[in-house]
Amino acid sequence: MSETQAQMSMNENDGNKLVYKTNGLNLWYGENHALKDIQLHVVENEVTAIIGPSGCGKSTYIKTLNRMIELIPGVKTTGEILYRGRNILDKTYPVEELRTKVGMVFQKPNPFPKSIYENVVYGPRIHGIRDKKILDQIVEKSLRGAAIWDEVKDRLQTNAYGLSGGQQQRLCIARCMAIEPDVILMDEPTSALDPISTLKVEELLQELKKNFSIIIVTHNMQQAARISDKTAFFLNGEVIEFTKTSKIFSNPSDKRTEDYITGRFG
Amino acid sequence: MKLIDHSKVLNHMKPRLSFNVFFRFLFLLATLFGLLVLGILLYRIISEGFPYFDLHFFQSLPSRHPEQAGVYTALIGSIWLMAVVAPVSLILGVGTAIFLEEYAKKNAITTFIQINISNLAGVPSIVFGLLGLTVFVRALALGSSVLAAGLTMSLLVLPVIIVASQEAIRSVPKELRQASYGLGATKWQTILRVVLPAAIPGILTGGILALSRAIGETAPLVVLGLPLFLAFLPRTVFDIFTVLPMQIFNWTSRPQEEFRALAAAGIMVLLILLLLLNTIAVLIRNKYQRRY
Amino acid sequence: MADEPLKNHSIQDLISQKFKKRQSGFSFERIVPILLFLTALISVLTTIGIVLTLIFETITFFTRVSIVEFLTAKRWFPFSETHGSYGILPLVSGTLKVTGIAILVAVPIGIASAVYLSEYASEKSRRIIKPILEVLAGIPTIVYGYFALTFVTPILRSVMPGLEIFNALSPGIVIGIMIIPMIASLSEDAMSSVPNSIREGALGLGSTKFELALKIVLPSALSGIIASIVLAVSRAIGETMIVTVAGGSTPTLSWDVTRSIQTMTAYIVQVSQGDVGYGTTVYYSIYAVGMTLFLFTLIMNFIAQFVSRRFREEY
Numbered sequence: 001m002s003e004t005q006a007q008m009s010m011n012e013n014d015g016n017k018l019v020y021k022t023n024g025l026n027l028w029y030g031e032n033h034a035l036k037d038i039q040l041h042v043v044e045n046e047v048t049a050i051i052g053p054s055g056c057g058k059s060t061y062i063k064t065l066n067r068m069i070e071l072i073p074g075v076k077t078t079g080e081i082l083y084r085g086r087n088i089l090d091k092t093y094p095v096e097e098l099r100t101k102v103g104m105v106f107q108k109p110n111p112f113p114k115s116i117y118e119n120v121v122y123g124p125r126i127h128g129i130r131d132k133k134i135l136d137q138i139v140e141k142s143l144r145g146a147a148i149w150d151e152v153k154d155r156l157q158t159n160a161y162g163l164s165g166g167q168q169q170r171l172c173i174a175r176c177m178a179i180e181p182d183v184i185l186m187d188e189p190t191s192a193l194d195p196i197s198t199l200k201v202e203e204l205l206q207e208l209k210k211n212f213s214i215i216i217v218t219h220n221m222q223q224a225a226r227i228s229d230k231t232a233f234f235l236n237g238e239v240i241e242f243t244k245t246s247k248i249f250s251n252p253s254d255k256r257t258e259d260y261i262t263g264r265f266g
Numbered sequence: 267m268k269l270i271d272h273s274k275v276l277n278h279m280k281p282r283l284s285f286n287v288f289f290r291f292l293f294l295l296a297t298l299f300g301l302l303v304l305g306i307l308l309y310r311i312i313s314e315g316f317p318y319f320d321l322h323f324f325q326s327l328p329s330r331h332p333e334q335a336g337v338y339t340a341l342i343g344s345i346w347l348m349a350v351v352a353p354v355s356l357i358l359g360v361g362t363a364i365f366l367e368e369y370a371k372k373n374a375i376t377t378f379i380q381i382n383i384s385n386l387a388g389v390p391s392i393v394f395g396l397l398g399l400t401v402f403v404r405a406l407a408l409g410s411s412v413l414a415a416g417l418t419m420s421l422l423v424l425p426v427i428i429v430a431s432q433e434a435i436r437s438v439p440k441e442l443r444q445a446s447y448g449l450g451a452t453k454w455q456t457i458l459r460v461v462l463p464a465a466i467p468g469i470l471t472g473g474i475l476a477l478s479r480a481i482g483e484t485a486p487l488v489v490l491g492l493p494l495f496l497a498f499l500p501r502t503v504f505d506i507f508t509v510l511p512m513q514i515f516n517w518t519s520r521p522q523e524e525f526r527a528l529a530a531a532g533i534m535v536l537l538i539l540l541l542l543l544n545t546i547a548v549l550i551r552n553k554y555q556r557r558y
Numbered sequence: 559m560a561d562e563p564l565k566n567h568s569i570q571d572l573i574s575q576k577f578k579k580r581q582s583g584f585s586f587e588r589i590v591p592i593l594l595f596l597t598a599l600i601s602v603l604t605t606i607g608i609v610l611t612l613i614f615e616t617i618t619f620f621t622r623v624s625i626v627e628f629l630t631a632k633r634w635f636p637f638s639e640t641h642g643s644y645g646i647l648p649l650v651s652g653t654l655k656v657t658g659i660a661i662l663v664a665v666p667i668g669i670a671s672a673v674y675l676s677e678y679a680s681e682k683s684r685r686i687i688k689p690i691l692e693v694l695a696g697i698p699t700i701v702y703g704y705f706a707l708t709f710v711t712p713i714l715r716s717v718m719p720g721l722e723i724f725n726a727l728s729p730g731i732v733i734g735i736m737i738i739p740m741i742a743s744l745s746e747d748a749m750s751s752v753p754n755s756i757r758e759g760a761l762g763l764g765s766t767k768f769e770l771a772l773k774i775v776l777p778s779a780l781s782g783i784i785a786s787i788v789l790a791v792s793r794a795i796g797e798t799m800i801v802t803v804a805g806g807s808t809p810t811l812s813w814d815v816t817r818s819i820q821t822m823t824a825y826i827v828q829v830s831q832g833d834v835g836y837g838t839t840v841y842y843s844i845y846a847v848g849m850t851l852f853l854f855t856l857i858m859n860f861i862a863q864f865v866s867r868r869f870r871e872e873y
Contacts, residue, residue, distance in 0.1 A: 068761065068762060095761075096279065096282065097279050100279075106755060110756050112756060122760070122763065124270065126765055126766075126773070137269055175759070176763070179275075179764070180269070180270045283766060292670065293670045294678070295670075296667045296670030296674065297679075299738075300739065300742070304694055307697070307701070310709050314708075358597050358600050361594050361598065362597050362598040365595055365597065366598060379602060382602050385859055386601060386605055388862075389608065389855060389856075391796070392796065392826055392827070393848055395826075396611060396612065396615075397604070397608045397611050400611040404836070450573075452586075454586050454587050478696060482697075483698070483699075484699065484700045484798070485827065488831060489827070489830045490830075511799075514704065518803055526708055533701050533704060536701070
């Protein structure tokens, strides 16, 4: 019964515009049923956090939202994910188009082995923007947006691998922002970072929220509590509870959610 | 303030996607090209050589008359060559690999030996022929014998065996060595009874690869002065002999169609020999794969 | 119930007895490293042997033919007693023509195959295709020589009527085919070592696989790719049987690929096959040519090692 409750509670959004609507999503890795009948709606300009123990399917789910999951052989899906009203699981929807609108920041910083400048302009360039002036503007805007401009503005032409881990991750966020996506997916973006860099990225999220819809997977519950508007709790490939973050952490309606956030397992 | 015009980005999408499809196709074509050539090559050889490829061909000596000619002396010669190359190159190659991996300290001499080996691997085979001609054929007065050719070929394939054996020895887990030392075994006991048995599949695979290289080579043997045409068998390693590739070279260089077909039949014999060797290598690898 | 001998001698006693015997007598432990070192020395001696052989015999050659003539004369005509001319350039031009054609064939096809295998093909098809492709590299060169002369040349001649039976084009193409797997395999290794996280980064920005390959993977793997090409060049320069069988034996200094040529390697074979007396100038000339060939390939190998060491990407 609690599942239906969870679905009920997430449908009570207040007329805001929906970015993602996930209806009855099932996913298999070969024989392994990794996502079971997921219902989950994401609202514009909100931060949606996804929490749960390892192996609960939270990473799988976020990778399905930009079809990154297809890189793993043997993945099968049923159900639908509507992005702005269009089913992205439909194979006629070009992934390249989807990923231009839905950016992604990964678990480990993954800058290209190129200069900082080249990293940021990579996206705009492949999308046909060649005007040097515009590219320069994009670089400054994105790096400022990712709160790293002051640290790197004097060495834009140096290799990105010379940056610290935290700086690299913010560069990756800037790289993602450079193509001005609609949604940014973040797959445990701070798990490889030290506490200070983590704090910087979290502060950044609060700023990003004004312009982007953000979906973030995290195994850090304090982080989810600090930064998100809504939180979904995943367990064994199911959404156990999805509601306002303030509610889920103060008064969860499902016993399993309570057990998890009070640290009884996971 | 938006710097990116998303409708333009969308318009740009279509050519990009077609580009991707086009190049994917082109890359696939390039990959298939290699496979296609391999197919044509084999088909040509089999279709040309098949009429001559019979028992008589295996049993006969080379002859002026194509219909009587055979590969008997050349095939036996190739086997003689293998009989010299296999032990010599294996002993030298594995010995060097053990020295470099187990005994040598990381110093300038070791680095020098290592760089030397990788450079040796890049020396054209015909240059080894010049070395063999000067040292084995002339200076040691071995003539164009099985031994001279075998030693030259052993040096030629040495880098292949050394590198393969080094990799095999390196991939033996440290724990196995430590277990042996922990029982009070000496270094040489450990190498002989623990490391080498565990590294054998890798070493043998490398050895067979090297042997295939040795029996397919022609150029250095031409330089050593091996005859293109020989009607008797060697009785000892000091006797003159010839091998399959030389016989094939001889038939290929003749303008008459019949000899070209004989060449194709000879190539079939050579390829079958190589196939046998490589099958053995695969069998060894499968038998011993992932025991730890 | 313990066995009789063990009553008086524990296993430890037996071991220590054995141990003493081992220490006093002839020691394997000390002799083995020396023996192994001697085997390792053989590879060094081989190099020294090659270098010394080439140097000594080449010096003998240069006492009879001036080094200036060797390097600058435009004719290679060694078999004449009276009008002999020893200019290496025609042989070098033959080698370079064949190598150039081979590279033109092998580089685009080899790299395209590498990109396909590393970026587009599924794991399963890669595991099938790569070993088959590597079979091409294991086929004896005399077989390729046969293929060039009896298959490729006739086809080319039906398209290009002006092509001579022996020419640079056919062996060049066939050497190119032979080195495709070398370039494809080594380049694919270099591309596969680009971490997947970087691929995900590019795909996550909406790159197509082609853009990913062209703008991220190729530049990242560039040092490995260049090294593979340089090694392939070295291999093409030293290739002997294909050019001997299909290239002809006419050393000419020109860029014409339709005519009969002679490469450095093919010249060595030609002399070795003939009845050239030991100690004649012609005999020593093969060492001078061999020396030139050796230097060419040595330089290539050093470049390959330098490139792959100097520009190795650390991810």
